[in-house]
Amino acid sequence: MSIVVQKYGGSSVADVGRIRQVADRVMRTKQAGHDVVVVVSAMGDTTDDLLALAKQVSPNPDRRELDMLLTAGERISMALLSMAIRDRGGDAISFTGSQSGIITNDRHVDARIIEVRPVRVQDELAKGRIVVIAGYQGVSYRREVTTLGRGGSDTTAVAMAAALGAEYCEICSDVDGVYTADPRVVPTARRIGTLSYEETQELAESGAKVLNAQAVEFAKEKGIAIFARATASALPGADASADGTVVRRHPPRQPGTVVGVASERDVIVLTAEAGPLGSGDVLALLDQHKVAGKQLHIAGDRLTLVVSRENLHAEAQMRAALADRFGARVRIADTLGAISVVGAGINASFDNVRRGSDALTASGAAIDGIATSSFRITWMIDRARLDDAVRLLHRSFLETLG
Ligand code: ADP
Numbered sequence: 001m002s003i004v005v006q007k008y009g010g011s012s013v014a015d016v017g018r019i020r021q022v023a024d025r026v027m028r029t030k031q032a033g034h035d036v037v038v039v040v041s042a043m044g045d046t047t048d049d050l051l052a053l054a055k056q057v058s059p060n061p062d063r064r065e066l067d068m069l070l071t072a073g074e075r076i077s078m079a080l081l082s083m084a085i086r087d088r089g090g091d092a093i094s095f096t097g098s099q100s101g102i103i104t105n106d107r108h109v110d111a112r113i114i115e116v117r118p119v120r121v122q123d124e125l126a127k128g129r130i131v132v133i134a135g136y137q138g139v140s141y142r143r144e145v146t147t148l149g150r151g152g153s154d155t156t157a158v159a160m161a162a163a164l165g166a167e168y169c170e171i172c173s174d175v176d177g178v179y180t181a182d183p184r185v186v187p188t189a190r191r192i193g194t195l196s197y198e199e200t201q202e203l204a205e206s207g208a209k210v211l212n213a214q215a216v217e218f219a220k221e222k223g224i225a226i227f228a229r230a231t232a233s234a235l236p237g238a239d240a241s242a243d244g245t246v247v248r249r250h251p252p253r254q255p256g257t258v259v260g261v262a263s264e265r266d267v268i269v270l271t272a273e274a275g276p277l278g279s280g281d282v283l284a285l286l287d288q289h290k291v292a293g294k295q296l297h298i299a300g301d302r303l304t305l306v307v308s309r310e311n312l313h314a315e316a317q318m319r320a321a322l323a324d325r326f327g328a329r330v331r332i333a334d335t336l337g338a339i340s341v342v343g344a345g346i347n348a349s350f351d352n353v354r355r356g357s358d359a360l361t362a363s364g365a366a367i368d369g370i371a372t373s374s375f376r377i378t379w380m381i382d383r384a385r386l387d388d389a390v391r392l393l394h395r396s397f398l399e400t401l402g
């Protein structure tokens, strides 16, 4: 029998009524003849609420203790969903990340999965049971409880799908797929039927929340097809791209085509004139504080780095340590946001960079920096202008072509 992994996000299990609806959808999947593994997120804003609670106790909460706290959120959902399924006559059993065999490195708050040993999950499936797993969490080789970074339930689902040899992995959410931009920001955004792993990974890394970047990386590595769908949708039919998004190996589109626009608001930009100490010392200090950066650029003694606040929970401590060690040589800008356009081969010429820059400048947005990769162009601009800029670049790259 084919195994299907389904992940339901926080909004899909936000209250008891929604948990019951998810239970119905899981039961339908089982009745269609699949072995079903379900991965759940914490209910609604539980993770944010738990983080806010931690911040009340300490402005720089300890990372290990944060993991102990945050894993509780998904544990609540898994038990409630399992009860709801049993209430419908299904035979379900819930497991924590650790019980499901999700083994991670020993980095707290944004741990990486290094191995999945799903023995207990397989045993329960063999008994005909539906297995409900708490997303976003694992256990390290040192038997410490870890979490996988914000949005990490997607990663749990894909890693589990790979370990079980699942037919596909459904990521069910409040939106019916991956759009050309966040549909909450751009009303004219369109659902994209099929995306390649690379395109999806770049969109996720640029801030498109709908899929987690590490989850896509895993799916690519293991060749797992991801179906991004609405929780309210029917089960995927013969063509899952008709009413959702399918992420899989995909023949390249016409090179240079922009597939989507994404933005990230909650970032800080660190610049350093490292001087005699050198950039390596700045990076070593950031590592000590477990700060993960993106878009590192070093030229001579000058370093710039964009840091996402997503998994940064002791910012005050990090700032104090930087100031202590480097004084005014390290500066942190806290007014910028990143806006990106994504597509294979979009930097074959400077056409797209120029086009985006011209549009942004004409709208009055000052461009503070530009970074490119083979799949992406990112502009750093005033955070307050981000949503307008997303609508603007969506218009100029995705609505006026053809
Ligand atoms: P879940 O709790 O189910 O994991 P998330 O909040 O993490 O859901 O992700 C879904 C949200 O992502 C949507 O509500 C949507 O506003 C947002 N989003 C951002 N960019 C995109 C995009 N390109 N396509 C679809 N949704 C997007």
Ligand code: ASP
Pocket (backbone or CB within 6 Å): 009, 010, 041, 042, 047, 048, 073, 135, 136, 149, 150, 151, 152, 153, 154
């Ligand atoms: N509950 C976690 C979060 O809010 C994990 C997830 O939802 O994927 O980030």
Ligand code: MG
Pocket (backbone or CB within 6 Å): 009, 151, 154, 209, 210, 211
């Ligand atoms: Mg999510």
